[in-house]
Amino acid sequence: MSSPSTAALSEPGSSDLLAWYDCHRRRLPWRALPGEIADPYRVWLSEIMLQQTTVAAAGPYFLAFLQRFPDVFALADAPLDDVLRRWAGLGYYARARNLHACAVVVAREHGGVFPGTEAELLALPGIGPYTAAAVAAIAFDEPATVVDGNVERVVSRLFAVEEELPRARPRIRKLAATLTPARRPGDFAQAMMDLGATICTPRRPACSLCPWNENCEARAEGLQESFPRKAAKVDRPTRFGHAFWAERTDGAVLLRRRAATGLLGGMVEVPGSAWAETSLGGLPENPPLPSNWQPMGTARHVFSHFALELSVFRATFTNDTPPPEGCWWSLEVEKEALPGVMRKVEKVARSAG
DNA sequence: TAGGCGTGGTG
DNA sequence: TCACCAAGCCT
Structure with missing residues (x-):
């Protein structure tokens, strides 16, 4: 030394x-x-x-x-x-x-x-x-x-x-x-x-x-x-997915809870597709409810070990629409345990585009 | 043990 | 824009 x-x-x-x-x-x-x-x-x-x-x-x-x-x-x-x-x-x-x-x-x-x-x-x-x-x-x-x-x-x-x-x-x-x-x-x-x-x-x-x-x-x-000397780092891949902003006429939003452990463990999210290694098509994949889903734009987010591009779709539903299995309608989205990436999805979904 | 695990600020 | 990185831990 x-x-x-x-x-x-x-x-x-x-x-x-x-x-x-x-x-x-x-x-x-x-x-x-x-x-x-x-x-x-x-x-x-x-x-x-x-x-x-x-x-x-x-x-x-x-x-x-x-x-x-x-x-x-x-x-x-x-x-x-x-x-x-x-x-x-x-x-x-x-x-x-x-x-x-x-x-x-x-x-x-x-x-x-x-x-x-x-x-x-x-x-x-x-x-x-x-x-x-x-x-x-x-x-x-x-x-x-x-x-x-x-x-x-x-x-x-x-x-x-x-x-x-x-x-x-x-x-x-x-x-x-x-x-x-x-x-x-x-x-x-x-x-x-x-x-x-x-x-x-x-x-x-x-x-x-x-x-x-x-x-x-x-x-x-x-x-x-x-200093400090550091080993070269690996590059970060990009993953792709669809996110669905379902909103009732009274303003309630469809949410679900992620698995208790792993990425964003225990946190709340909107329903979405699995996250794939390659870009998905333009048609909504695996929506939580049937509807005429409208493309709203892309939410981009960077995690510690990969980047994510979520295509955001939006649709509105009547107040008597039952939530799908594992989901619920929330009237207080602001108080839910939504991680940063979901706040970005919300912003895209609520944008005028 | 090396990779999974968020987010925002900075130059 | 982008790479780096900030009082790390868990498995």
Whole structure:
């Protein structure tokens, strides 16, 4: 890792980072005031929401959840569909299902008190190595090593780790552990993430403002933007389908619930065809009810591993039309647990075209 | 263990 | 427009 030209760099010290953090820490809804230990419920809730999700996206959801579910008992006692409705639009819906399952376990088996060690936290639904370490460090001041995408970037640059992600993870974890201090481990974890989010960014890092700029091997070589090294990624295929917006004269819309697990598991959708690898024809395929379906346009959406083009069809029905098997008429579409892709279908269906 | 699993912001 | 990517977890 260290070439002769960089061997002279001194090791990065946690005190330099903590001093920077004390001046430049971000003020976030889930953070306790300086010197206070945060509420484990809030820390856990925020960490679940922040998995692969930006601070800006999670913020409003966090506040809404806290209002509707002020503690772990309120969350555990709520029906899953209430949780899914509040989560709708945030993505990765297995998080919401696991969030609810975790709340039930904590409420019923731990008396509503979150366990304080990494190992115990790791055993809970939806809590993996990152979240277990983050909650232990931030809410319980345990000296856990927290490694997320920010930390991977910071550490890979500090030590110029040539190995590619994801294979480099074990090495990065060991290096991160050598940096983690016994004192203020929670602040240190949040400082690492703040540094990665505001200074040591993926592109155009602001090295001149970094408290570790004299300790960074990548910067010493002028190669900071080329870390972390990453394996080439595969391209994303496109799938095609038909979606059917059936509306009664009183405004009710025909909906159904997806299977409990898998893509958009447990969420609500309008009826549609299966999603195929090749483009479907222009004629409506597998409509839920017979009608003169009108083409309204295309809803395009990108999931994590494929893109989707849904041809949207619309038809109206009388108020006495019985719903097909597995479907229901909803008069409150806005309150249903519709994922983002279905909101796009709705927009196309309600457009003038 | 590598792939499944959402969505929105950014340069 | 498009590629990248954001406080990952589960199987």
